[in-house]
Amino acid sequence: MDERRLLSFNSTMKRPQLVSKGTIQRIRQAAEQAWYDRDLKHCVELLERGCRLDPADPGLLMQLGRMQGVCYDYEAAERSFEKAIRVAPVKVEAMTIAAQQCRDFYNTSLAERYLQRAAAEKDASPEILIKLAEVYERLRRGEDAAGLVQRALRGNPAYPPALLVRARLAQQAGQLAEAETILRSSFEKAEPEVRIRAGYDLGAILDRQGRYDEAMSAFLQAKALLRAEAAPHLAKLKKVRNHLAQMREQTSAESLRRWFDFGPELQPQRRLALLGGHPRSGTTLLEQVLDSHPDIVSAEETTHFTDYAYAPLQRRSPIATPMVQILDSASKELLLAARADYFRVSDLCLGEPLGNRLLIDKNPSQTFMIPALVRVFPEIKILVALRDPRDVCLSCFMQPFVPLQQVSAAYLKLEDTAEEYASLMSMWRTFAPLIPNPSLEVRYEDMVEDLEAVARKVLAFLGVAWDERVLGFDEHARHKVVRSPTYADVTQKVFKRARGRWLNYQKYLEPCLPKLEPFVKAFGYE
Numbered sequence: 001m002d003e004r005r006l007l008s009f010n011s012t013m014k015r016p017q018l019v020s021k022g023t024i025q026r027i028r029q030a031a032e033q034a035w036y037d038r039d040l041k042h043c044v045e046l047l048e049r050g051c052r053l054d055p056a057d058p059g060l061l062m063q064l065g066r067m068q069g070v071c072y073d074y075e076a077a078e079r080s081f082e083k084a085i086r087v088a089p090v091k092v093e094a095m096t097i098a099a100q101q102c103r104d105f106y107n108t109s110l111a112e113r114y115l116q117r118a119a120a121e122k123d124a125s126p127e128i129l130i131k132l133a134e135v136y137e138r139l140r141r142g143e144d145a146a147g148l149v150q151r152a153l154r155g156n157p158a159y160p161p162a163l164l165v166r167a168r169l170a171q172q173a174g175q176l177a178e179a180e181t182i183l184r185s186s187f188e189k190a191e192p193e194v195r196i197r198a199g200y201d202l203g204a205i206l207d208r209q210g211r212y213d214e215a216m217s218a219f220l221q222a223k224a225l226l227r228a229e230a231a232p233h234l235a236k237l238k239k240v241r242n243h244l245a246q247m248r249e250q251t252s253a254e255s256l257r258r259w260f261d262f263g264p265e266l267q268p269q270r271r272l273a274l275l276g277g278h279p280r281s282g283t284t285l286l287e288q289v290l291d292s293h294p295d296i297v298s299a300e301e302t303t304h305f306t307d308y309a310y311a312p313l314q315r316r317s318p319i320a321t322p323m324v325q326i327l328d329s330a331s332k333e334l335l336l337a338a339r340a341d342y343f344r345v346s347d348l349c350l351g352e353p354l355g356n357r358l359l360i361d362k363n364p365s366q367t368f369m370i371p372a373l374v375r376v377f378p379e380i381k382i383l384v385a386l387r388d389p390r391d392v393c394l395s396c397f398m399q400p401f402v403p404l405q406q407v408s409a410a411y412l413k414l415e416d417t418a419e420e421y422a423s424l425m426s427m428w429r430t431f432a433p434l435i436p437n438p439s440l441e442v443r444y445e446d447m448v449e450d451l452e453a454v455a456r457k458v459l460a461f462l463g464v465a466w467d468e469r470v471l472g473f474d475e476h477a478r479h480k481v482v483r484s485p486t487y488a489d490v491t492q493k494v495f496k497r498a499r500g501r502w503l504n505y506q507k508y509l510e511p512c513l514p515k516l517e518p519f520v521k522a523f524g525y526e
Contacts, residue, residue, distance in 0.1 A: 019053040019054050023053065024050055024053065024054055024057065024060065027046055027047070027049060027050040027053075028050065028060070028063075030046050031043050031046040031047050031050070031063070031067075034046060035067075037311070037315060038303075038306065038307045038311035039311070039315065040067065040070060040071055040307060040308075041071070043067050044064070044067050044068060044071060047060065047063055047064040047067055048064060050064075051064050051080070051083075055083070055087075056087045057087075058084040058085075058087050058088040058094060059084075061080050061081070061083050061084035061087070062080070062081065062084045062094075062097060062098065062101060064080045065077040065078070065079075065080030065081040065084065065098065065101060066101040066104060066105065068080060069101065069102060069104075069105035069107060069110075070104075070105045071345075071348075072345060072348035072349055073348075074107055074110065077101075077102075077105075077107075077110075078110060081098040081101070081102075081114070084098065085098065091121070092118045092121040092123055092124060092125075092128065095114045095115070095117050095118035095121075096114070096115065096118050096127075096128050096131065098114045099111040099112075099114035099115045099118065099131065100131075102114065103135075108135060108138070108139065111135060112132070112135050112139075115128065115131055115132040115135060116132065118132075119132050119148070125155075126151075126152035126153075126155045126156050126159045126161075126162060127161070129148045129149075129151050129152040129162075130148065130149070130152050130159070130161045130162050130165055132148055133145040133146075133148035133149050133152070133162075133165050134165060136148065137165060137168060137169060137172075142169055142172065142173070145165060145169060146166070146169055149162050149165050149166050149169070153166075158186050160186060160187055160189075160190035160191070160194045160195075160198075161190075161194055163182050163183075163185075163186055163187070164183075164187075164194055164197055164198055164201070166182055167179040167182040167183045167198070167201060168201060170182065171201065171204070171205055176205050176208060176209060179201070179205050180202065180205050180206070183198050183201055183202040183205070184202065192225050193402055193403070195222075195225060196222045196225050196226060196400070196402050197222075197400055197402060198222075199218050199219065199221050199222025199225070200218075200219065200222050200398070200399075200400035200402075201400070202218040203215045203216070203218035203219040203222065203398065204398065206218060207398070207504075210504075212504045212505060216505060216508055219397065219398060222400070223412045223413075226402070226404050226412055227412055229403075229404050229409075230404060230409040230412055233404055233405065233406045233408075233409035234409050234410070234416075236406050237406050237407065237409060237410060237420075240406070241423050244368050244423065244427060246322060247322065247323045247324065247368070247371070248426070248427060248430050250322055250323075250324045251324055251371050251430070251431070251434065252434070253433075253434040255324060255327075255328065255371070256371065256374055256431075256434050256435050256436060257436050259327065259371075259374050259375040259378060260374055260378045260435075260436040260437060261378075262378055263378030263379055265332055266332070266335055266336060266339060266377075266378065269379050270339070270343065270359070270377065270379060271356065271357065271358040271359065271379075272358070272359050272361065272377055272379065272380050272381070273358065273359070273360050273361070273380065273381040273382070273383055273462060274361050274363065274366060274367075274370070274373055274380060274381075274382050274383065275287055275290075275298075275360050275361065275362040275363070275383045275385065276363065276364055276366055276367035276370070276382065276383070276384050276385070276428070277364050277367060277384045277385035277386060277387075277425075277428070278364055278367070278385075278387075278392050278396075278421055278424050278425055279364045279365075279392075279396060279407075280387070280391075280392050280395035280396050280399070281364070281385040281386060281387040281392050281444060282385045282386075282387050282442070282443075282444030282447055283362055283364055283385045284300075284362075285444070285447060285473075286362075286383070286385055286442055286447065286458070287300060287360060287362040288473040288474075289447075289451070289455055289458075289470050289471075289473045290360050290458065290459075290462075290470065291360065291473075292467075292469050292470045292471075292472060292473045293459070293464060293467050293469065293470050294467065294469065295357055295358060295464050295465070295467075296357060296358045296359075296360060296462075296464060297350060297354060297357050297358070297359055297360070298359075298360040298361075298362050299346055299349060299350070299359060299360070299361050299362065300362050301362060301363050301364075301365070302346075302349060302361075302363070304342055304345050304346055304349065304361070305342060305361065305363070305366060305369065305372075305373065305376075306366075306369070307345075308338070308341040308342050308344075308345050309338040309339070309341065309342045309372075309376050310338070310369065310372050310376070312334065312337065312338055312341070313326055313327070313330045313334060313335075313338060313372075313376075314326055316329075316330075316334070317329065323371065323372065324371065327371060327372060327375040330375065335375070335376055338376050339376060339377065342376070343359075346359060358462060358463075358464060360383075364385075364424075365407070367384070367424055367425075367427055367428055368424060368427045370382065370427070370428075370431045370435065371431070374435060374437060378437070380437055381437060381438045381439070381440075381461070381462060382435065382437055382438070382439035382440070383439075383440055383442060383458065383461075383462075384428055384432075384439065384440070384441050384442070385441075385442050385443075385444060386441050386442065386443045386444065386523050387443070387444035387445065388444075388445070388499075388500070388502065388520070388523075388525045389418075389421055389425070389516045389519045389520055389523070389525065390502035390509060390512075390513070390516055390520070390525075391498065391499070391500065391501050391502045392421060393414065393417045393418050393421050393502075393509070393512060393516065394414075394501060394502045394505055394509065395498070395501070396411045396417050396420075396421075397411050397414055397417050399411070407420065414508060414509060414511070414512050415511055415512055415515075417512070418512035418515040418516050419515060421515075421516065421519070422515055422516070422518075422519065425519055429519075429522060438461065440457075440458065440461045441523075442454060442457075442458060443523075444499075445499055448498075448499060451471065452471060455470045455471065
């Protein structure tokens with residue numbers, strides 16, 4: 001079920017046509033272009049105009065609500081969703097779509113409320129019950145999730161999505177044999193996405209049991225189902241890599257120093273640090289440790305910087321203008337506006353004023369944006385999480401990134417995963433000796449060996465006093481919604497089983513090792 005099904009309601013509803021279909025279509029197209037340009041404010045304005053012209057279009061109202069939610073105007077988003085539900089011919093379906101939109105912009109509590117309403121309807125389907133169960137599972141409300149699974153299976157004893165959640169709950173409870181039994185049955189006729197997720201979950205269970213060849217087979221079968229979708233994503237990724245290579249060549253120590261020295265012109269100074277590195281390098285663990293400190297707040301993998309700080313600078317330049325040229329030409333007024341917008345949106349995201357607390361922008365994908373970060377925030381400190389590159393690539397390969405996206409398309413083959421790692425981390429190796437900003441590399445292996453020593457070192461680097469609460473990060477994480485795929489792991493004490501994991505799959509990684517060898521040496525993992 002998705003927004004396209006709600007849009008199809010428009011053609012079947014008998015209602016006065018207040019404006020031509022062509023006008024609404026042009027507004028939609030303009031809104032899509034604004035979204036592509038990351039001009040979110042203009043996108044909302046266009047959709048608001050469309051809804052004024054045709055206030056009984058549920059699909060348009062849903063689009064507006066989603067964009068308002070992306071911009072953290074949750075009250076406005078809820079109003080738009082309620083209007084969409086009122087005019088939609090199938091209320092329970094509209095509630096379910098509204099919930100999915102809320103999940104897309106990470107408002108879990110609002111998503112939960114819509115799904116609860118939908119589940120209470122007499123025509124609530126097993127699909128709705130399982131969507132709510134998935135929310136509860138992620139919120140670590142296992143009993144509530146299990147109850148919904150039972151309800152769904154009463155209506156359809158072989159319903160694959162329900163069995164998938166049941167297996168995941170069994171896995172989290174340590175009942176690996178039961179989870180494996182479930183995952184090896186009843187999925188042949190399931191939708192491809194369910195079969196893919198089941199394959200990844202089965203691979204994770206087999207890995208936990210030390211059955212590594214069987215685990216690799218399960219991962220490869222899941223990836224085979226995804227491979228048909230990969231070509232357009234990989235084509236875009238290739239273009240991005242070419243752009244990054246150009247930026248790496250054009251960025252100089254002189255430019256970075258000039259932007260850093262401009263810092264006194266950009267007032268007020270803010271307390272900000274990037275937590276970068278490659279995905280699956282321990283960034284989530286370090287983030288949760290730091291977020292447990294009362295003087296620190298983390299923002300997890302948002303697009304605030306690209307959407308509200310860099311995109312406005314980019315829109316002032318012709319298409320295909322090199323990043324270094326965009327940054328050099330940015331005026332003081334534009335930079336001040338970008339800084340203010342970034343922190344304004346960060347406050348909205350956090351749901352409270354940041355005040356004078358240190359903001360950790362945890363975002364591995366922003367590692368390649370370090371020059372832009374230095375230009376907009378010369379006072380920024382840089383934390384980079386490191387982990388054995390071979391373990392990083394294996395972990396990325398094993399993660400169920402579904403549906404497929406630009407970067408995750410590279411994780412369908414170990415060789416492509418290594419190529420993606422090299423592309424991102426070569427950026428850090430280039431920038432590290434050039435940036436004048438304070439920077440610190442933090443090794444995952446050191447964290448799991450002696451968390452307190454690493455936490456003390458990182459806090460001292462950030463200029464924050466020691467606080468024992470950082471060692472209780474697992475308890476702190478239980479009261480948060482963690483976006484990372486490792487949301488279940490960060491609610492546990494530090495464990496060491498993921499260290500040196502690549503050795504279990506060495507024969508599969510052999511073709512990748514030459515690509516990774518320079519990073520293994522550079523980061524001290526020989």
